[in-house]
Each structure stands twice: as structure tokens, then as C-alpha cells.
Amino acid sequence: MIKRDLVVVGAGPAGMAAAISAYKAGVRDILLLEREQFLGGVLNQCIHTGFGIEYFKEVLTGPEYAGRFIKELKNLPEINLSLRSFVIKLNCDKVLTFLKPGQMEQVKAKAIIMATGCREKTREMVHIAGSRPSGIFSAGLAQKLINIEGVLPGREVVIVGSGDIGLIMARRFTLEGAQVKAIIEIKDRTSGLLRNVIQCVKDYDLPLLFNHKIKRIYGNQRVKKVSLAKVDKNYNEIKDSEFFIDCDTVLISTGLIPENELIEMADIKIKSEDDLNKTSLPGVFVCGNSYKVYDLVDSATKDSQEAGTMAAEYIRSLNA
Amino acid sequence: MLKKLICIECPVSCELLIELSDGKVIKIEGHKCDKGQEYAKSEIENPQRIITSTVLAEKLSLKMVPIRSDKPIPKDKVLPAIEAIKEIRIKEPVALGQVIRENFLNLGVNLIATRDVS
Numbered sequence: 001m002i003k004r005d006l007v008v009v010g011a012g013p014a015g016m017a018a019a020i021s022a023y024k025a026g027v028r029d030i031l032l033l034e035r036e037q038f039l040g041g042v043l044n045q046c047i048h049t050g051f052g053i054e055y056f057k058e059v060l061t062g063p064e065y066a067g068r069f070i071k072e073l074k075n076l077p078e079i080n081l082s083l084r085s086f087v088i089k090l091n092c093d094k095v096l097t098f099l100k101p102g103q104m105e106q107v108k109a110k111a112i113i114m115a116t117g118c119r120e121k122t123r124e125m126v127h128i129a130g131s132r133p134s135g136i137f138s139a140g141l142a143q144k145l146i147n148i149e150g151v152l153p154g155r156e157v158v159i160v161g162s163g164d165i166g167l168i169m170a171r172r173f174t175l176e177g178a179q180v181k182a183i184i185e186i187k188d189r190t191s192g193l194l195r196n197v198i199q200c201v202k203d204y205d206l207p208l209l210f211n212h213k214i215k216r217i218y219g220n221q222r223v224k225k226v227s228l229a230k231v232d233k234n235y236n237e238i239k240d241s242e243f244f245i246d247c248d249t250v251l252i253s254t255g256l257i258p259e260n261e262l263i264e265m266a267d268i269k270i271k272s273e274d275d276l277n278k279t280s281l282p283g284v285f286v287c288g289n290s291y292k293v294y295d296l297v298d299s300a301t302k303d304s305q306e307a308g309t310m311a312a313e314y315i316r317s318l319n320a
Numbered sequence: 321m322l323k324k325l326i327c328i329e330c331p332v333s334c335e336l337l338i339e340l341s342d343g344k345v346i347k348i349e350g351h352k353c354d355k356g357q358e359y360a361k362s363e364i365e366n367p368q369r370i371i372t373s374t375v376l377a378e379k380l381s382l383k384m385v386p387i388r389s390d391k392p393i394p395k396d397k398v399l400p401a402i403e404a405i406k407e408i409r410i411k412e413p414v415a416l417g418q419v420i421r422e423n424f425l426n427l428g429v430n431l432i433a434t435r436d437v438s
Contacts (some may be wrong), residue, residue, distance in 0.1 A: 048372050048385040051342065053330045061372055063386050063435035067416045072402045147374055175402045194326050194333035199369065203395065236357065296331055 005029035005315050007096055007109040009087050009262070012041020013297050014068040014288020016116030016303040019042050019079050021308030027315055030079045032105060033098055035086040039073065040066030041117060042140070043297065045147045049166055050195070054298035090114075090262045092281060110318055111304045111311040112262055115304060118256040118289040125253050126160065130216040135223035139165040139253035143172065152176050154249025156200040162212050164192040164295075171200035181245050183208045183291060184228060184285025186235055188301070189256070193295070214250075215242065223248050256293045262285065277307040285315050325363055329355040336360045368392035372434070373400055374427055375408045375420065381438045385410050389429040397427060405431070413438045 007026050009017045011034035019032045032228050038044060042053070046062030053059060056068065070202045073079055082100060089097040097260040120138040137145070137153055140219045142164065145151045155178050162185040170180045183201065188210050202206050214234070215227040229242035258268065270291065279310045287300075287307035294300040334356050339347035343345040348360045349355070362368055370392045374384040393401060404425055414420065414433040421431040 044435070047374060047388075049388065050331075059370070061386065061434045064416060067435065147386065148384060149380070150374065150376060166329050175399075193331050195328035195331065197328055203369070203398075206402055215432050 002031075002105065003105040003109075004031045004107055006113065006277040006311055007031045007033065007107055007111075008113045008115060008131075009090075009096065010035075010115035010117060010288075010290070011039045011081070011083075012042065012115060012117050012288065013043055013066065013069065014117070014300050014307075015041075015113070016066075016073060017301045017304040017312070018115055018285075018308040020069065020072055020076065020114045021305035022312045023076055023079055023308075025309045025312030027308075027312045028078045031109075032073075032079055033082050033085040033087055033096070034081070034083050037083050037093045037233065039070045039081070039083075041131050045140070045144045045167075046173075047147050050299050052297065055301055058185060087262060090266045090268075090284075092266055092268070094281075094283060103254070111314050112285070112289055113307050113311055114260070114284070114286045115288045115307075116259045116262065117319075118258050118291040118293050120165070120255045120256055121252065123250075123252050126252060128160070128214050128217055130218055130226075131220065131221035133217070133221055133223050135219065135248050136144070136217065136250045136252070139163070139169045142169055142235060142249075142251055146172055146176060150179060154178060154223075156181055156249075157249045157251060158214070158247045158248040159251045159253055161185065161252065162190040162197075163197050163252035164193055166251060167179045167192045167196040167200040169253070170206050171204060176202045180204075180206045181247050182212075182221050182228070184212045184214055185210050186213045186231060189212070190231070213237070214229055217250055223250055226250060245283060256289065258290045258293060260290055276303060277310060281312075283309055283318075324366070325360060326356060327359045329359050337365060337392045337427060340364065347437045357394045367395040369395055369396055369398055371405075373402055373405045375405060375410050377437060379411065381437065382435075385420075386412060387431050387438050388434055389424065389427075390419075390432050391429045393427045393429055396426070400427060410437070 008015045011255040043062035043066040051060045053209040085100040097186045120140050145153045157180050199263040225246045271278040273288045277287045285307045288306040323338045325336045337349045345361050362373045372388040377385050418433045424431045
């Protein structure tokens with residue numbers, strides 16, 4: 001089994017910030033595990049601007065924001081990067097088991113920082129009736145298909161939920177030549193940032209329907225249409241308000257959930273927000289969107305830097 | 321004439337109250353920083369946006385190269401610019417920040433790569 005002072009799981013913005021700040025706080029034996037073959041996490045697919053205004057005082061795209069940290073990491077050889085390394089287990093002795101091409105490895109750490117990000121809510125979590133044809137995507141998956149894979153996953157799109165990713169994707173689909181037929185929000189206001197309503201929806205005159213819900217998805221092989229209805233302020237359907245929209249694609253953009261399966265499997269609990277980044281097991285920290293879902297990467301970076309400092313202090317306390 | 325706008329320069333999303341005369345801005349209220357003032361003036365007199373998109377790569381480590389304009393372009397030029405971007409192919413490795421097209425469509429802006437692609 002390998003031994004390390006600090007293992008950071010996830011090399012998105014949170015993990016990169018945590019690893020660099022632990023280095024700056026004196027930790028020299030760091031392993032950074034990343035399941036993808038690139039550093040940067042979800043920022044790589046967020047090609048739009050709006051990142052870094054707080055942290056760098058500059059307007060950057062996602063890949064540019066990630067690029068700042070990737071550059072810094074590459075100048076710190078003491079931080080050992082292991083790409084295509086997928087952690088499958090964590091236990092209370094701070095042993096992590098991970099898979100990389102052709103092998104399985106175990107590493108015992110003095111301290112661990114989990115920076116595993118968050119996942120999108122799926123169709124199953126928002127209870128939409130109907131069949132299960134192809135053409136139903138989470139907004140972030142559609143973003144990956146367009147921006148990374150270069151594939152346009154649909155031509156006539158209905159977006160469920162007005163979260164930021166959904167709004168950003170409404171614009172992206174429009175620019176790529178698809179028609180956004182409706183963005184449906186059950187509440188009376190957007191759950192995304194107002195600036196995204198302006199620059200993604202209003203700029204392109206896209207229909208954003210508040211106080212509406214999606215009732216059912218129709219289609220056998222592929223999505224054919226959806227039914228919608230108006231709702232009152234208690235989200236109850238208003239009688240006789242049902243109508244249909246023909247479409248071949250439905251995007252789900254109804255929120256994000258911290259990804260914490262590994263620490264849950266180890267029966268480690270995340271502490272409350274007053275105890276930033278801490279868990280029930282001393283020496284195991286959680287940061288970034290796996291700790292709580294942030295609106296801005298800038299804030300995730302700042303809090304994750306704290307996690308790096310905390311891990312360094314913890315390691316020092318063991319050696320004292 | 322009074323007009324309300326929401327500033328899109330940063331996530332604070334300040335609500336701006338703008339006093340207009342003959343299509344020109346005379347007074348701006350509600351902004352919490354200088355960017356709001358610049359945004360209001362530009363949004364009324366010559367609305368502009370930075371454009372971001374992807375360009376097809378050929379025989380490189382990634383299929384798509386993310387790109388953007390280094391400065392904002394007039395809003396009514398966004399769609400034609402995006403269409404023209406679809407015709408571009410990148411065949412050589414590029415570095416983050418590298419200029420892909422200079423003075424793109426004579427708009428006075430450069431297209432730059434936003435990621436290293438080897």
C-alpha cells in the first residue's frame with residue numbers, strides 16, 4: 001500500500017485549490033486523484049464567461065479559470081497527479097482504493113480532502129410522468145455533448161427548470177441552430193442568476209414560462225411532445241390549463257446535489273455550515289460542491305483553499 | 321424617459337434606473353460599482369456581448385476547442401459571428417490565449433482559444 005501525507009480526491013476547481021493551498025501551507029507529499037484524463041472538472045465544459053470576477057477580478061470562461069490553477073499545479077512537482085484514477089472506496093482508517101487503467105491501488109493518507117463535486121438531479125427526481133424515450137438529458141450532460149463531444153443532441157428543445165445550467169444551455173442550443181421551444185419554471189421566478197435571464201433568455205427572445213409545470217413526456221423511440229400546465233402559488237395544477245408542445249428533446253435543469261457517496265459508505269458525516277469543510281472523522285475534509293452547492297466557482301475556490309490549510313494543520317498536529 | 325435594466329457584469333445583478341434623453345443616457349442610479357455605469361451606457365447606446373463557442377479540431381487531443389472573442393462585439397453581430405465560427409477548423413495545437421483569428425470579420429476583436437489543446 002502507498003502512503004501519503006495528503007490525498008485529494010477530484011481535480012476540479014475545489015480539489016486543485018485545496019491541493020495548492022495545502023502545498024503553500026507546507027505539505028509536500030500530496031497525491032491528487034482525478035477520474036477524467038484532464039484536470040479542471042466541470043469547468044472544461046463551461047465555455048461561457050462569468051467565472052473569476054470575484055477571485056481574479058477578471059471575466060473568464062470556465063476553461064480559462066481552470067487553466068490558471070492547472071498552470072500553477074504543473075509548476076509544483078511535489079503535488080503528484082494521477083489521472084484516470086477513480087476512487088471506489090474510502091474507509092475510516094483513511095485508506096482509499098482507486099482504479100486506474102490496468103490496476104487497482106490503495107493509498108493510506110494522514111489526511112484526505114474529498115472534492116468530488118456535485119451531480120445533477122435527474123428526471124426520476126422531479127417526477128415527470130410518461131414514457132422513457134431517448135432525447136431526455138440533464139442540462140449538464142447536453143452541455144458536455146455540445147461543448148466537449150461536438151454533438152448537438154436535439155433540434156427542438158424544452159427545458160425543465162430555470163437553473164443557471166438550463167439558461168446557459170438555452171442560449172447554447174439557440175446559437176447552435178436548435179429551437180428552444182420553452183423553458184418551464186414551476187415557481188414565479190428563476191432559480192438562476194438574473195444576469196443569465198438577461199443574456200441567455202431575453203437576448204434571444206426565448207419563451208420562459210413561470211408558474212408552469214411539465215406533466216408528461218410523450219414518445220416511443222424519441223421524445224415527440226410534452227404536456228404542460230399552469231400552476232397556482234401552491235404549485236397545484238390549474239384546471240383546464242393543459243397544453244402540448246412538440247419537441248424532440250427535454251433538458252432537466254432542476255438543481256444539483258453534492259456527491260458524497262464515498263464518505264457516506266464510510267459512515268463519515270459532513271458537519272454543518274458553521275464548521276466549514278469538516279467531517280465527523282478528524283483529518284477527513286470535504287470541500288467545494290461536494291460540501292455544499294455553490295453559486296459561483298470563485299466562492300468554492302476560496303472555501304477549498306481553507307480545506308487545504310486545515311489539512312496542513314491537521315498533518316502538522318500529528319507530527320508534533 | 322426612465323428605463324430599468326439589470327446589470328449583467330457580475331452576479332450581484334444590480335437593478336439600474338436610467339434616465340434617457342433622445343436615446344442618450346443622462347443619469348444612472350442603482351449601480352454598486354463603476355462597471356454598472358459603463359454597462360448601462362453601453363447597453364442603451366450600443367449593446368455588446370463577448371461571444372463564446374467551440375471550433376472543430378482536426379487530429380488533435382480534443383474534438384472541440386473552446387474559443388471566445390477577446391472583447392465584446394455589437395449584439396446584432398453575435399449570430400453572424402457564431403455562424404462564421406462554425407466554418408473554422410483548427411489543425412495545429414493551440415495554447416490557452418492564443419489568437420485563432422485576428423480582427424475577426426473586421427469587428428476589431430480577436431478570437432482566442434480558451435484551453436490548451438495538444
